[in-house]
Amino acid sequence: MKKNIIWAVLAMSVFFTACSTGYKHLKTSKETGFSVRNYHTFDLQYTFPEGADTLAPRFAESKRLATKLITANLAQKGLVKSQSPELMVNLSVQLQEKTQTRTTDFRTDGLPKYMGQRRYSWKSEEIEVGKYQEGTLILDIIDTKNDKLVWRSGVKGILPENTAKAEAGLTAAINDLLGKLQ
Numbered sequence: 001m002k003k004n005i006i007w008a009v010l011a012m013s014v015f016f017t018a019c020s021t022g023y024k025h026l027k028t029s030k031e032t033g034f035s036v037r038n039y040h041t042f043d044l045q046y047t048f049p050e051g052a053d054t055l056a057p058r059f060a061e062s063k064r065l066a067t068k069l070i071t072a073n074l075a076q077k078g079l080v081k082s083q084s085p086e087l088m089v090n091l092s093v094q095l096q097e098k099t100q101t102r103t104t105d106f107r108t109d110g111l112p113k114y115m116g117q118r119r120y121s122w123k124s125e126e127i128e129v130g131k132y133q134e135g136t137l138i139l140d141i142i143d144t145k146n147d148k149l150v151w152r153s154g155v156k157g158i159l160p161e162n163t164a165k166a167e168a169g170l171t172a173a174i175n176d177l178l179g180k181l182q
Helices: 002-010 057-076 163-179
Strands: 023-025 041-047 087-103 126-143 148-158
Touching (some): 148 163
């Protein structure tokens, strides 16, 4: 449980790298006729994994970076942050711990050993070689007047352990997502 909380805390700061593993864009959906040019104000809200420690320092830094990136990107599109927004931007993060495996092979894992009475045996099997975190970041934009989802896009990828790569990945992911917003 403690390990899950630590990964949730690192979710934003350790999100997608544009270098080694990259990330995959998820399908972007847009309401017919939606354009950010028709709106003037926005606000942000966040959805975090259950049990996330939102008071941890790295989490706060990642949230601050995400807020800065989203605010700057939307400001370039002519929107202003407001307490009574026309658009609500929701950033949600989901994490999943995965296990990396490989298949054993008698050429690399040794030949079958003689056990007497013709009991030669060897089976190929999957063995665990490591664990990693896979994350999904989804941006939803909701028209607050009609209470309707008007735009959704996301990215999915493996979370790097290097903080610098993680911040670069988060920056690239958010910029890519909001670059699709018109």
